[in-house]
Amino acid sequence: MNTNKRPGIIEIAGIKLWDFFASLKLTIFLFSFIALASVAGTFLPDRIGIMKYLQDKPVFLVKVFDKMELFDIYYSWWFVLLIIVLGINLLCCSFERLPGVLKIVLKKPLPPSIHKIETFEFKKDFTINKNIDQVKELSKKFLKLKRMKTYMLDSKTNFSCAGDKGRYTRLGVYIAHLGFLFLIAGGVAGTMAGFSGVIDIPENETSSIVTLFKNRGKIDLGFDVTCAKFEIVKYENSHTPKSYQSEIIFNKEKENESNGLVKVNSPLKFSGIKFIQSGYGRVVEGKVKISVFDIMTDEKKGEYQIEQGETIVLPDGKTKFTLFSFRPNFQISGMNLGETFIGFILADNREIPVALPVSTPGFDKHRKGDFYIVPDEFKTKYYTSLQVNKDPGVYIVYSGFLLLSLGIFVSFFTRHSCFYIVVESMENNSSNVFCASNSNKNKSLNQEILSDFHEFLEK
Amino acid sequence: MENTLILSVATFIYGFSALCFIIESVFNKKQFGQLGFFLLVAGLSANFAGFVLRWIESYQMGIGRIPLSNLYESLVFFSISGALIYSVIYKKFSIPVVAAITTTLIFLAMAYAGLSPTADSAITPLIPALRSNWLTVHVITCFFGYAGFAVSFAASVLILFTSNEIKCKNLDELNYKMIIFGFLFLSLGIITGAVWADSAWGRYWSWDPKETWSLITWFVYAIILHARYMKNFKRKTIAWLSIVGFMAVLFTYFGVNFVLAGLHSYA
Numbered sequence A: 001m002n003t004n005k006r007p008g009i010i011e012i013a014g015i016k017l018w019d020f021f022a023s024l025k026l027t028i029f030l031f032s033f034i035a036l037a038s039v040a041g042t043f044l045p046d047r048i049g050i051m052k053y054l055q056d057k058p059v060f061l062v063k064v065f066d067k068m069e070l071f072d073i074y075y076s077w078w079f080v081l082l083i084i085v086l087g088i089n090l091l092c093c094s095f096e097r098l099p100g101v102l103k104i105v106l107k108k109p110l111p112p113s114i115h116k117i118e119t120f121e122f123k124k125d126f127t128i129n130k131n132i133d134q135v136k137e138l139s140k141k142f143l144k145l146k147r148m149k150t151y152m153l154d155s156k157t158n159f160s161c162a163g164d165k166g167r168y169t170r171l172g173v174y175i176a177h178l179g180f181l182f183l184i185a186g187g188v189a190g191t192m193a194g195f196s197g198v199i200d201i202p203e204n205e206t207s208s209i210v211t212l213f214k215n216r217g218k219i220d221l222g223f224d225v226t227c228a229k230f231e232i233v234k235y236e237n238s239h240t241p242k243s244y245q246s247e248i249i250f251n252k253e254k255e256n257e258s259n260g261l262v263k264v265n266s267p268l269k270f271s272g273i274k275f276i277q278s279g280y281g282r283v284v285e286g287k288v289k290i291s292v293f294d295i296m297t298d299e300k301k302g303e304y305q306i307e308q309g310e311t312i313v314l315p316d317g318k319t320k321f322t323l324f325s326f327r328p329n330f331q332i333s334g335m336n337l338g339e340t341f342i343g344f345i346l347a348d349n350r351e352i353p354v355a356l357p358v359s360t361p362g363f364d365k366h367r368k369g370d371f372y373i374v375p376d377e378f379k380t381k382y383y384t385s386l387q388v389n390k391d392p393g394v395y396i397v398y399s400g401f402l403l404l405s406l407g408i409f410v411s412f413f414t415r416h417s418c419f420y421i422v423v424e425s426m427e428n429n430s431s432n433v434f435c436a437s438n439s440n441k442n443k444s445l446n447q448e449i450l451s452d453f454h455e456f457l458e459k
Numbered sequence B: 001m002e003n004t005l006i007l008s009v010a011t012f013i014y015g016f017s018a019l020c021f022i023i024e025s026v027f028n029k030k031q032f033g034q035l036g037f038f039l040l041v042a043g044l045s046a047n048f049a050g051f052v053l054r055w056i057e058s059y060q061m062g063i064g065r066i067p068l069s070n071l072y073e074s075l076v077f078f079s080i081s082g083a084l085i086y087s088v089i090y091k092k093f094s095i096p097v098v099a100a101i102t103t104t105l106i107f108l109a110m111a112y113a114g115l116s117p118t119a120d121s122a123i124t125p126l127i128p129a130l131r132s133n134w135l136t137v138h139v140i141t142c143f144f145g146y147a148g149f150a151v152s153f154a155a156s157v158l159i160l161f162t163s164n165e166i167k168c169k170n171l172d173e174l175n176y177k178m179i180i181f182g183f184l185f186l187s188l189g190i191i192t193g194a195v196w197a198d199s200a201w202g203r204y205w206s207w208d209p210k211e212t213w214s215l216i217t218w219f220v221y222a223i224i225l226h227a228r229y230m231k232n233f234k235r236k237t238i239a240w241l242s243i244v245g246f247m248a249v250l251f252t253y254f255g256v257n258f259v260l261a262g263l264h265s266y267a
């Protein structure tokens, strides 16, 4: 398209666009906006919570908020987009400024003329009772003392030199910025291609289904995970757990069987997926013995051995009871009932939930049915709760951490400093000295080094 | 528990140190400044001694851990870092009002630790997920960062009330130095926290409120660092931003625990 009649406009638009993305104003705007959105995110309820609160009948405003993904800000398309734009902004800013910095970094400083010295902000000139060769030697020594690399230019009556150190530290900012880009890249990669959820496995049982966080459904790992054993280590003379751990077998009795221990703070990896010990609990093992009593006479009317999920018909011949689940710590209106069975009574086509706490056998009387139910005997065993993560971006993020720390350190606590000296030979074995000092930060130190140099020559 | 006794003594010494700096600021009496500095160092010594003793006592109790894991202990460590930083920079930046504000903050942190019912001073065993060296490094780096920001806050408050150009320039330098110090340590704190979370919870970042607020704080200070490169950005604007930053620090530290809930509810 080199016959385009109006290349000017496209070019101007291009430049404008580039300037927009290479501007620090955009950076500050994005920083502020992302920070404010994050603030909002910590105060707004999450989606699951608000829907439960409104019993799945959201009001108009909530619907609007939901459309804008305000109940899941950090994973919303617009938040991710802002972060990606921040990355683009950072790239453009760097490309805009890097050539200039590289020019300084790659160029050795030139021994200056007297003229040049006068252009510096921090400079000094004085006459000294030493000949030019003495001053030259001392100057070299001084720069060496200051750990500067020296570049010089010599003639009989005139001597000029430049010393510098820390030229490469000017790249510190770019290392920090590169680190930040890595964080963005790794984070986005992790969000796009990874997952995070939890898998609960009772001792001696096997599962492969992970329940994803944030109601994102379930996925099949594609391999089996077996919990061979679960153990709790307590503090001495105390009930506080010190640590807990699970013996895990992957693909038990298959050709690529593999096993290992998952401990708190010490995860296990299998086929790129990380398993982390995140909790534990108790589940019922086998059948539960329950008794049914008459509410008026407290007389035992029946005894049953049932499994969870099983339904029985009560002695009146029509009411049905389903044993639904077991909760180690069941909370009801702020009260902790401890180990409790949960079930449903189906009577006259109405389903009524019942709670059967193990420690309070008569609790079911409060329901005021014809019968009350008491859990009698059952066995429990531990289940281990493992967090399951796949995050292909994690290595990028860790590299980002390293680069970011290094870059911030270098850009804050090191500097590039230059020192320039020009000496003119005078009569009576004396010399005129012109010197200047320059640095990219901590400029007040320049004055000090100039005085240092003067003193050094006087000695 | 002797450590809490020594730590309350440290609280009183800090209180008197703050008082001296306040007298110095109001009545312009240099001697009080020197006494204040002496007391600050004395308070720091007692504070540090209490910290070490607490560490030793935890071993005697069979728990054996560095005291850096609940609200009480983190407030004690905040005071150590703040007092240490101010003692180090005191020679170069002996600005009475800044000293007064900083020592008052240190005193308040210690007093709050000692008096508030939410800051339990008993040495208790750690829950398993908190038993990690990363956690130790995480707490130390974060609190050095916060202490740096506390001094920067003090300088910023003064900048708002100072019209003298030379004084303002000096304050601005102090402000900037404390911000970069704090920013480096906050960055390291966030990073070590992420590494710890990765090893304990399996995810380096989960947007829990405390994490998110530390990131918000980090963004505020990143804005300050970059604002310096923009034309016509005023010193007072930077001072205001630094005050906002310190409010974000406080919210990360207290607000999240009392207002929002999350993983970090222990400290």
Ligand code: HEM
Binding pocket: A023, A024, A027, A086, A087, A089, A090, A091, A093, A097, A173, A176, A177, A180, A404, A408, A411, A412, B222, B225, B226, B228, B229
């Ligand atoms: C994301 C978009 C970002 C952009 C576009 C950006 C851009 C810039 C620019 C243009 C400079 C001035 C460099 C110079 O002229 O010497 C700078 C300085 C700096 N930036 Fe960034 N930056 C970004 C993010 C960050 C982040 C996340 C950090 C955190 C580590 C950071 C840390 C720094 C530091 C430490 C300096 C040097 C400040 C100083 O020396 O006082 N930047 N940045």
